[in-house]
Amino acid sequence: MRAPRILVIDYEMGNLRSIAKALEALGGKVEVSSSPAAIRRADGLVIPGDGAFAEAMRRLRKLKLQAPIQAWLKADRPFLGICLGLQVLFETSEEFGRHAGLGAFAGRIVRFPRGARVPHMGWNLLKPRRGSWLMRKLPRQPYVYFIHSYFPLPRRAADVAAWCEYGRPFAAAVERGAVAGVQFHPEKSQKPGLQILRNYLAMVRSRC
DSSP states (O other): OOOOOEEEEOOOSSSSSHHHHHHHHTTOOOEOOOOHHHHHOOSSSEOOOSSHHHHHHHHHHHOOHHHHHHHHHHHHHHEEETTHHHHTEEEEEOOOOOOOOSSEEEEEEEETTSSOSSSEEEEEOOOOOETTTTTTTTOOOOEEEEEESSEESSSGGEEEEEEESSSEEEEEEETTTTEEEEESEEEEGGHHHHHHHHHHHHHHHHHO
């Protein structure tokens, strides 16, 4: 079986090479590109990212990536959003105003409540949902690496693949069909993170 072709979307928001190298080490054939044409060559899409929601959406529109990504999501093709890449999957964000996202998941992005130190940065315990394909074969108490000040409030509980506690419980990962996102950084999360990326690549292979 050929290596799955993974496109890491380059919209100049975050360290793209670290996730690309991790996917390559696990057997993916990775392209990093901002070209809409590259989407047609891919078996799986990955959007990583750090920064502000509104700027991320502005850049996706400027690069003419929003429409083809939304078509990909609507077709339920393998997709992984990481950190900011998870947040843009939602309908809206309340970060510095109200901004529309890609709309793949019902719900909104909100800031941690007063009293919680932000950003939420460092290692924290992940609580996977039983039956999640993205969370398969994780250790009994997986710790993963976070750095964020905003988090998703999914409207559908069934979309949550894993929870975490930071001042309050929050959705740390979501999935529906072949589309998934994580609020943490799997490429920085050692064995649990690598297993999550393996699970993603397995989903891509199953759809090739």
